[in-house]
Amino acid sequence: MSVLDADPEASKKQKTASVKIAASLVPVVPENKTPFPFTPVEFVGLTALPYVDEGSGRPQVAWSFRAEGMTAPGAAPASSGKAGEGKSSTSDGSSS
Numbered sequence: 638m639s640v641l642d643a644d645p646e647a648s649k650k651q652k653t654a655s656v657k658i659a660a661s662l663v664p665v666v667p668e669n670k671t672p673f674p675f676t677p678v679e680f681v682g683l684t685a686l687p688y689v690d691e692g693s694g695r696p697q698v699a700w701s702f703r704a705e706g707m708t709a710p711g712a713a714p715a716s717s718g719k720a721g722e723g724k725s726s727t728s729d730g731s732s733s
Contacts, residue, residue: 638664638707643675656680656702667709679712680704 640654658664658680669676682705690699 640702641675643673654700654702656683656704658704658707660706664707666707667712677710678707679710681706681708 638656638658640656642652642654644652666676667678671677680702684703686701686703687698688701689696
C-alpha cells in the first residue's frame, strides 16, 4: 500500500512510502470523513526496519515498513487472526 506525506517541504523521494500489510485478508481502506483528499489511517503493529540500499551507486540507509493491519484513526483494531488472539472457548463450548 502506498502512503503519501502531505508535507509540502518533503522531497519527492520522501513523499511516498510503501507499507506491506501481512494479513490473511486484504484490508479495507476506511471511509474518508475529512474535507481533504487524503484518507487518514492508523497502521496496527507497524514495524520500521532499516537496511543499506546499495542500488543507487552510493550506499545509503533505506527503510522497510510492515504492518499487521490498518484501521481508521482511533478505531479499535480488528483481530489479526493470529493464534492465541480473539475469543477463547471453554471445554463446554461457551466463550470467554
